[in-house]
Amino acid sequence: MHLIALCAVASAIVVGVHGQTQYTATNAASVAAARATARTLSPTSYVKGKTFDRVVQIWLENTDFDMAQGDPSLQSIAKKGITLTNYESVTHPSQPNYIASVGGQTHWVIWDLFSRISKSTKTIVDLLDAKGVSWSEYQEDMPYSGFQGDFVNQQNGKNDYVRKHNPLISYDSVSSDLDRLAKIKNFTMFDRDLKANKLPQWMFITPNMTNDGHDSSITVAGAWAKGFIEPLLQNSNFMNNTLLILTFDEAENYFARNRVMTVLLGDAIPASLQGTTNDTEYNHYSILKTVENNWNLGDLGENDKKATAFW
Ligand SMILES: *[C@@H]1O[C@H](CO)[C@@H](O)[C@H](O)[C@H]1NC(C)=O
Ligand SMILES: *[C@@H]1O[C@H](CO)[C@@H](O)[C@H](O)[C@H]1NC(C)=O
Ligand SMILES: *[C@@H]1O[C@H](CO)[C@@H](O)[C@H](O)[C@H]1NC(C)=O
Ligand SMILES: *[C@@H]1O[C@H](CO)[C@@H](O)[C@H](O)[C@H]1NC(C)=O
Numbered sequence: 001m002h003l004i005a006l007c008a009v010a011s012a013i014v015v016g017v018h019g020q021t022q023y024t025a026t027n028a029a030s031v032a033a034a035r036a037t038a039r040t041l042s043p044t045s046y047v048k049g050k051t052f053d054r055v056v057q058i059w060l061e062n063t064d065f066d067m068a069q070g071d072p073s074l075q076s077i078a079k080k081g082i083t084l085t086n087y088e089s090v091t092h093p094s095q096p097n098y099i100a101s102v103g104g105q106t107h108w109v110i111w112d113l114f115s116r117i118s119k120s121t122k123t124i125v126d127l128l129d130a131k132g133v134s135w136s137e138y139q140e141d142m143p144y145s146g147f148q149g150d151f152v153n154q155q156n157g158k159n160d161y162v163r164k165h166n167p168l169i170s171y172d173s174v175s176s177d178l179d180r181l182a183k184i185k186n187f188t189m190f191d192r193d194l195k196a197n198k199l200p201q202w203m204f205i206t207p208n209m210t211n212d213g214h215d216s217s218i219t220v221a222g223a224w225a226k227g228f229i230e231p232l233l234q235n236s237n238f239m240n241n242t243l244l245i246l247t248f249d250e251a252e253n254y255f256a257r258n259r260v261m262t263v264l265l266g267d268a269i270p271a272s273l274q275g276t277t278n279d280t281e282y283n284h285y286s287i288l289k290t291v292e293n294n295w296n297l298g299d300l301g302e303n304d305k306k307a308t309a310f311w
Contacts, residue, residue, distance in 0.1 A: 038144035039181070040145040041136075042193045044198050046201075050293065050294050053241040053268075054200075054203075055242070055243045055294070056266075057245045062214060062249065062252045063261070065260055071219060072222070079274065081265035081275075083261065083277045083278070084264065084282055085279045094112055098166065102123040103121065103123050103300065114163065116170055116175075117171045119172040126173065127292065130297070133202055133295050136185055136199075137168055139184065140187045140207045141186060141208045142186040145181065146181030146184055148169060162209060166206060195237070202291065207224055232244070233265065243264065243266045247284075283307065
């Protein structure tokens with residue numbers, strides 16, 4: 001907890017330092033100006049996959065496996081999918097886990113502070129782009145597409161959208177490319193893309209700092225997840241041979257095994273496996289490897305290469 005608090009304070013200082021740069025635009029006027037011209041893209045594609053045709057990750061925050069498994073909302077979700085009981089996060093604190101989830105390693109990011117990773121460093125979106133598999137991120141309460149700072153709730157000043165929970169934004173290979181930035185979107189755009197049946201094949205979804213449990217509790221995060229996911233499981237614009245992965249960035253306890261609850265959901269999961277558990281050892285890199293296997297993408301040559309895929 002102390003480590004987390006320290007990082008939060010340090011992070012605020014860094015934002016202060018960058019206050020006049022392109023990275024933050026947190027006052028209402030500059031946000032409105034930038035929003036008016038922000039470029040937004042909603043690409044779609046139908047590249048057939050081996051096991052699924054669409055993959056969606058939703059990441060919650062900082063909860064030990066047992067705490068998560070004890071939550072009634074998550075129990076309700078677990079009945080609809082496969083719970084992975086031996087799934088580990090990569091490290092502590094939050095940010096390196098998100099970074100690793102798309103890059104195959106933490107790239108020496110050991111903290112939650114503002115970080116940038118060199119332009120030559122590849123991520124999963126390089127592999128997806130090469131095969132024409134469409135992708136987007138959806139980050140709740142990001143004020144406009146491609147925003148690169150942190151954003152607080154304008155009514156009450158609470159943490160809301162944070163860069164450290166956005167896996168792709170710290171990679172210069174993404175942030176220096178306007179077409180890629182235009183696919184880093186918020187939940188307004190998710191609702192719009194869903195309704196218009198313009199969701200991509202690869203998605204990463206981050207709820208805000210309340211809904212993901214970071215600044216609240218597993219009860220709040222579980223209730224949010226149930227309210228968000230259960231309608232999607234019935235929505236044919238979302239479910240089209242879709243794999244939905246609900247996981248946590250890391251466990252809360254820094255001094256125990258970094259085991260987090262992960263549930264595999266969606267119509268790509270056979271009905272016979274709904275409500276079951278699987279005790280194979282997996283970790284965040286397993287998701288990368290599973291996606292790479294599914295569309296024959298090759299690999300990043302990082303920890304994704306040797307990871308155990310789900311299939
Ligand atoms: C979400 O992003 C879009 C596109 O940039 C923007 O028009 C919209 O105002 C944003 N929504 C919120 C709630 O900030
Ligand atoms: C997070 O999103 C919910 C809606 O999903 C909203 O009610 C809440 O105010 C947001 N939290 C913050 C801190 O902005
Ligand atoms: C579902 O996917 C197939 C291709 O796999 C596509 O042709 C079809 O239009 C999709 N359906 C919807 C509702 O998006
Ligand atoms: C679960 O367990 C078996 C091993 O018993 C494995 O082969 C299978 O692929 C597993 N994974 C999933 C996601 O079902």
